[in-house]
Amino acid sequence: MSPAVAIVLVLGGLSVQAAMAQAVVPGLAPHVDLNASLEDGPGKPAFEGKLFNDPPPPEGGWKGLAKLLEALTPSVDTSVPLTASEITSRISQMLDQGRNEEALEVIQKRTAQLEQQGGIGTDVQLMFLHGRALAALGRDAQAIDLYLKMTTLYPELPEPWNNLAAEYVKQGKLDMARDALSMSLAANPNYGTAKANLGQVQLMLAQESFRNAARLGVDSARSKAEQTAEVLKK
Template sequence: MPLIRFALTLLVSLLPGLALAAAAPLQDASQLFHQGKNTQALEKVNGYLAGNAKDPQGRFLKGLILAEMNRAPEAIKTFTELTDDYPDLPEPYNNLAVLYAAQGQYEQAKNSLEKAIHTNPTYATAHENLGDIYAKMASQAYNKALQLDKSNTSAQMKLALVKDLFTPTGLEKAKPNKQPGKQHNPVKTAAVVLAKDRTPATEATPAVATKPASTEKIDSGTDQANTAVEKIIKDWAAAWSSRDVAAYLAFYAANFAPPQGMTRPAWEALRKQRLSAPEYIRVAVSDFKIQRNGNRASATFRERYESNILKVNTGKALTLELQDEVWKIVAEK
C-alpha cells in the first residue's frame, strides 16, 4: 500500500501578507527539483533565500530538496524552523513526520501529524499518514507482545492482520515525479505553489454487498472505465466485508502476483483464514484516484478495515487489468 507521504504543495494563501505567486527563481528551482537536478535546485533556492530569508515557499522547497538528497538532519532543521515561524501551516509538520518515520521515530512522527491536524482538521494527507503511523506502531506493539509471550494467539492474529493491511517493507516517503507537470500518484500537485483553498477530507462510505462485479462487462471509455474500476473495488470490499471467500477471490486475475513470493494456493489459503477468523469484518473504501494506461488501471484509495480483532485506517493501491472486458486485480500494495 502507499504509505506515509510528503506534502509537496505548500498552502499558504490563507496567511496574511504573503504574495499570491511564487517568485521566478523559485519556479526555476522547483523545475530543477522535478527534473532530478537537486544540486542545481538547492543552489537556486539558496540564492533566493539569501535575499528572502523568511519566505515560507523557498524554505519549504529547500526542505524537500534536502530530503530528496538524503540530508535528513538538515531537512528536519529546515521544516522545524518553518513550523516555528509559521505554526499555522500544516504541511511542514507533515513533512517532519515523514522524516521522523523514515528514521523509525514513530512517536515523534505521530506528534508532528497531530500538530498538523490541529492547525487544519481537514488536512487529508496528515490524517492518512497518521493512520499509517498507528498501523506501524500497532505492529511493533504486537511484535513485542509475542516476544514476551509466544503463545499469545490474539497478538499473533492481530499482527498477521496488520501485516496483511500494511506493507512489509515499512514506512517510506513518496518521491516526487521527476517529469515536470506530471503527477506522481498518490501525491497531490508536485510543485511549490499557492493554493486558494484547502480541500476537506472525504468521509468513507461503507461498501454495500452486491453480486460480484467480476462478471460485469464494461465499456473501455476513460470515464466509464474509471467508474467501472471504482465499482469493482467497492464490490471487492463488499465481498471482503461479507467474508465471502469465493466471491472475494474471484476479483483476482489468474496472473495475480501474490506478495513476498508466495504461491497462489498458499496465498489463497492465507486469505481464506484471514476472512474466516474474525467474527465480523467491515471494509470501507473512499478517496479514489485512478489512472489508466491502456488495458491497465492503477487505483489508490483509503481503506478502513474494522473487525473484532483489529481496526486500521490506511492507504491501499491496486493494479487492475482488463481481461475479456472485465477488470481483474493483478497486483496490490
Template sequence: MHGASAQELSASKPDGGWQALADVLKKLEPSVDTSIPETPVQASIRINQLIASGKFQQALDEIEKKQPTVSYMEQPGTDVQLRFLRARALTGLGRTAEAIDVYQDMTGKYPELAEPWNNMATLQLKAGLLDQAYESLKMAIGINPKYGIAHRNLGLVQLIMANHSFDQAVQNGVASAAKQAAATKQIINGN
C-alpha cells in the same frame, strides 16, 4: 586581369549595405538591461522542476542564492516556498536530518501552517522516529483538522505502532497477537 581585392569591393559598395544597417541597429540597442526579472513564482516553478528531474544539488544551489535576499517577514509566501523546496532538495540528497531541521524551523516561523509538521513527520517516520512522527502529525491535525493527508499519515503511523506492539506481544508469549500483527502488516503494505 586581376580580381578586385576585398578592400576594393567594400570601398566600392554604397553606404546602404548590410554593415550600415547593422551599425544603425547597434545604435538603437537599449543601453540598460530591459529583461524582465524572474518572479518568485517563476523561480519556484524552475527550482521545483530541477527537484522533479533529480537535480537536487543544482536546486539547492539556486535556493541558497535566493534565500538570503528573501525576508520571511516581508515576503512570507516566497520564504515559505523556498524553505519547502530546500527541504525537498535536502531530502533528495539524502540529508534527512537537515531537511527535518528546515521543517522544524518552519514550524516556529509559520505556526499557522500544518504542512511543515506533516512533511517533517514523513521524514521522521522514514528515520524510524515513530513517536516524533506521531506528535508531528497530531500538531498538523491540531492546526488543520481537515488536513486529510495528515489524517491518513497519522493512521499509518498508528498502524505501524500497533504492529510493533503486536510483534512485542508475540515475542512475550501472547501467541494470539500474531493474527493482529499479520493483519496490520497487510494493511501497512497495502494488501
C-alpha cells in the same frame, strides 16, 4: 525499529515520477502545497537576477546574430525577469524531476540574493522547498532542523508538520511522527494528507505493539502483526 512498509510520495497533484524523485519515505506522503506563499503581493518586484542556466532558444537571421553578440558581452544578462512565484515554481519542478543537487544550488543562490536585497520577511515557499531538497538528498538531520524551524515560525501551516513526521518515520520515531501529524491536523483539521498519514503511523504503531506482544509470548499477536503488515503493503 524502522517500519517495513514503503509507499510512494503524494505531492499535491504531482506525477508518480515526481513522487519517486524524492527519497522513499516509509509510510508517509509529504505534501508541498503552500500556494498562498507563492502569490506576488503588491510591492513585490520581479526578480531580475539569473538563477537558471537555461540554454537560449535557437534563432536565425538578425535576431540570432544579436543574441550571439549579446552572449559575447559578459556584463549583459538577457534573461527575462522572473517573479518570486515563478522562481519557486521552477525550483519545485527541478525537485520533481530529481534534479536535487541543482535545485539546492539554486535555492542557496536565491536565499543569498534575497538577503543581499535586504527584503523584509521570509519566502515561506522557498524555505519549504529547501527542506524538500535536503530530504531528497538524504540530509535528513538538516531537513528536520529546517522543518522544526518552520513549525516554530509558522505553526499555523500544516505542511511542515506533515513533512517533519515523514522524516521521523524514516528514523523509526513513530511516536514523534504521530505527535507531529496531530499538530498538522490541529493547524488544519481538514488536511487530508495528514489524516491519511496519521492512519499509516497508527497502523505502524499497532504492528510494533503486536510484534512486542508476540515476543512476550502472546500467540495471537503474531498473526495480528502479520495482518497489519499486509494492510500496510496495500
